[in-house]
Amino acid sequence: MAASVRTESKARLKALRGALAKEKADALLVTDLKNARYLTGFTGSNAFVIVTESKAFLLTDSRYATQASLEVKGYGIKIITKAIDAIAGLVASLKIKTLAFEAANVTCSTHSKLGEALPKVKLKPTTGIVGRLRVKKDSGEIERLRASARLLDTGYRDAMRLIRPGVVERDAALSIEMALRRRGADGLAFDTIIASGPRGALPHGKASHKLIKKGEFVVVDMGVLMDGYNSDETRTFVVGKATVRHKEIYGIVKGAQAKALEAVKPGIKAGAVDAAARDHIKKAGYGKYFGHGTGHGVGLDIHEGPSIAPGNEEILEEGMVLTVEPGIYMPGWGGVRIEDMALVTKGGYELLTNTGKDLIAL
Structure with a gap:
């Protein structure tokens, strides 16, 4: 593990302990895989993390014993078979009286089983305790997001070459996706959206068997995954000559x-960024045709905080x-739709995606 990654893990663990103290709990059980990765660097598909004021443990199964030893530093690693039994045993050995857990990621069944296995332990639901730490990106995360965004930009050059009358949306999407994988993408952030003509009215109209026709708008929304971090960008093209x-x-x-981006800066409410875009569209007479929020955070998850939505009081901070x-x-x-990823900087913002935004006729 690189020294920079060890430093990230140590800093995140310290921040989590500070947040945990405010919850008045002896320990936190982390069950969300992305949160576990954020804290430990572990990339396996089975992980539980338990953090106390002075100790931290990663629990996984035998498939990942070697991987965990290579990826995780600063945590005790426990190889387990039955998760509930292992968690209960560790909690008991640590003499934990109040165990906080991630309410959004623990099912009723799991909660019931934990309660039965730990009858003398208070189970305390928490919301967003790790997510709030993830909202501000550190330097390592920002570099990973930059790399993901740079790669994604190349996919739009492919899109401009491939989208033509008579091309099937799915065929164009597949060709673009294959090119992105060859250039280094670990995977897709989500199913590629190529929505032409009337299908462009579907905000999440993933690529279909429809033929692209002359005279249509084509909405292209793509994202790639690199080193665990997502990118997200949308451009809209017109096939043939653009009409009035x-x-x-x-x-x-x-x-x-442009109005929304002008509003992006530290100290501004997320809802104010949404309002800047929404008011512009309303004044132009098309308010009823813009229903979704103006944006969202991007990181280990394609959709995470902050939510750039109407009325959101969350304050933007440098590093988001x-x-x-x-x-x-x-x-x-x-x-x-036109979409870019923006890094909140001390003086405003920096675009991480940089495909041109003039209307292009293909």
Whole structure:
């Protein structure tokens, strides 16, 4: 494990212990795999983490014994067979009286089994205790997100080459995805969206068997996964010559994104960024065609905090990475969305995705 990764793990563990103290719990049981990875660096598919004021443990099964020993430092590693029994045994040995757990990631069944195995331990539900730490990215995370975004930009060069009249949406998506994998993507952040013509009114219209036709908008929303970190970007193209209506709708969305990006800076409420985009679209007369939030955080998860949504009081901080993605979706006709990833900096923001945003006719 590189020294920088060990330093990240140590700093995160310290921050978690500070947050745990405020919860008035003796320990935290982490069951969310992304949260476990964030804390420990472990990339396996079976992991539980238990953290106390002075000790920390990673629990996994025998498939990952060697992997855990290579990836995880600063945690006691325990190879287990039955998770509930192992967790209960460790909690008992540590003399834990109050065990906090991730309420959003523990099923009713698991909670019941833990209660039966630990009758004298208070189980305390918590929400977002690790997620709040993940919202601000450290330097290592930012570099991983930059790399993921740089690779994703190359996919849009492929899209501009491949999208033509008569091409099937799924065929274009597959070709782009294969090229991205060859260039180093570990996988996709989500199913590629290529939505042409009326399908562009579907915000999550993943690539279908539809033929792309001349005179249509084509919404392309893609993301890749690199070293655990996601990227997310959307561009909208027109096939053939753009009409007056194409130019009007596209210009409104482009202007809305510019307004929202201007609002991005430390100390601003997330909801204010959403309002900047939403108000611009409303003033242009298309407010009813923009229903979703303006953006979301990006990191180990493709959707994480902060939520750039109406009324969100969360304050933006330097080091957050978020998307800004307003859109207009008109049923029966089509849609436009423009999305970029932005890093919140001391003086404002820095774009991590950099595909051009002028309306391009293919």
